[in-house]
Amino acid sequence: MRRDCDHLIPYIANELKESEHMAFVEHLKNCTDCKKEYQELSQAWHALPFDYTEIEVPESLKGEVLGFVFDHKRKSGTETFMAKMSKIAMMLKSQFTPVSASIVAVLLLAIIGLGIADVQEKNRHAKNIPIEILTAIPLKAANQSQSETNGIAYIVQQGSEKNLVVQVHELPGVEGSQVYQVWLLKNGTRENGGIFKPDENGSGILTYQLAEGQTFEQIGITVEPDANSSQPRGEKIAGS
Ligand SMILES: [Zn+2]
Incomplete structure (x- = not known):
């Protein structure tokens, strides 16, 4: 039973042998x-933004992206999701040069939607409210x-809840207790928006x-210098 169910992603990606x-x-x-x-994932599959690039993108990559999202839906775990999402974006960037930032951005939109929905699955009620x-x-x-440092921040809403999602690439590495910190500026004051450390590729998300x-x-x-800055x-x- 379990084994049959595992064929869902390769089925959508059209990777199964005829008999399978x-x-x-x-x-x-x-x-x-x-x-x-199947209903959910085939929608996500078609929403993945690969089709409009002129570069031939292997179906297996699409399968990997979707497979990951699917896997995540089963297991959950915010940090691993964000880390992997960041990796996928970097993979796209490095493998399909020149890939415009917009392709990566649209991909992120597609999976951020799924990701946040899933993160909030843990919060009662929120499950069926669209992002x-x-x-x-x-x-x-x-x-x-x-100057190569770049990123995108999104404000996403689900029901009454709003989240800020910040993703940055090509960051200089940090040492020891150093962290990156996000500040939200309003009327000349700065409010702490959270801290993160970049991965080995210089990508960070929060x-x-x-x-x-x-x-x-x-x-x-x-x-x-450390995680304690107010x-x-x-x-x-x-x-921005
Ligand atoms: Zn099944």
């Missing part, structure tokens, strides 16, 4: 779990010496739950 394909079609008729997953992306904010390097009615004018990202002490690396 036929067998799965039969399985799909009788398995309510797979039926439900809406309210704003996408480009992030740029703050100084010339690190989600921050906005308080009810919380707004801001700008986003700033600094490198801080005001910026270190250099600004990127911002």
Whole structure:
């Protein structure tokens, strides 16, 4: 039973052998779990933004992206999800040059939607409320010496809850207790928007739950000596 269900992703990705394909079609008729997953995942599959690139993208990559999202839905775990999402974006960037930032962005939109939905599955009630992306904010390097640093921040809403999702690439590495810290600027004051460490590729991601009615004018990202800054002490690396 379990084994049949595992064929769902390769089935959607059209990677099954003829005999396996036929067998799965039969399985799909009788398995309510797979039926439900199939509807959701085939939507996500077609939403994946690979089709409009002129570069031939292997179906297996699409399968990997979707397979990961699927796997995550089963196991959950916010940090691993974010880490993997970041890796996928980096993989796209490095493998299919020149891949425009917009392709990566659209991919992220597609999986952020699924990801946040899943994160919030843990919070009662929230399960069937759709996610809406309210704003996408480009992030740029703050100084010339690190001009390749770039990123995007999204404000997403689910029901009454709003989250800020910040993703940055090409960050300089940090040492020891150093962390990157996100600041939300409003009326000249800076509010802590959370901290993160970049991975070995210099990519970092963070989600921050906005308080009810919380707004801001700008986003700033600094490198801080440790995780205890209540005001910026270190250099600004990127911002909106
Ligand atoms: Zn099944």
